[in-house]
Amino acid sequence: MTAQLVDLLAGPVEGIARRLLGWRLHCNTGGMVTSIMLTEVEAYGGPDDLASHASGGPTARNASMFGPAGTLYVYRSYGIHWCANVVTGAAGDGEAVLMRGAIPLEGVSIMEQRRGRVDQLVDGPGKLCQALGITGEHDGSSLVNGPVRLLPPEEPIGGVVAATPRIGITKATDRLWRFTLRRF
DNA sequence: GTCGCGATAGTCT
């Protein structure tokens, strides 16, 4: 893993989520390359976070969430959509950052084709995975060596970060662990 | 612009 990524993925997960904003996700899936810049993420903690998949301890579904930092955790949501997370912390912690929204960079026409529309390409976790071609087969792969990789921002981030409640959950809604990047 | 609702299937009780 690059030194930069090691540095990024250490410490409390909510801090990591905030610092992931502006990072790029570079995907080589199905023989096609697409990339985005993250603008919306959510932090999910270990067993002490009741809204997290890790709150009940390891299961077959969330196994990769308990892997080492830099692992990709992909799960199926509502039986239809795929959602992708960046695993953080030490192996066994069960902490991860859900990638909810982004700005398209490379391969826009590919994303349009996969999404079947030209607007709202990556403004939700399910849409993001569909546009980038991320599915369950990528669960547990490495964000350093795998088909889906995390890269540092190309230029310093300009904008402000807002912390708000997480979306689509009913427990631990008091934690302001959803972070959005807004440009001026 | 906001609000409500149905689709859909893996996972856990």
Next chain:
DNA sequence: GACTATCGCGACA
């Protein structure tokens, strides 16, 4: 058998 870390569409303002 119940519950989702969602999405897209249609109705309405």
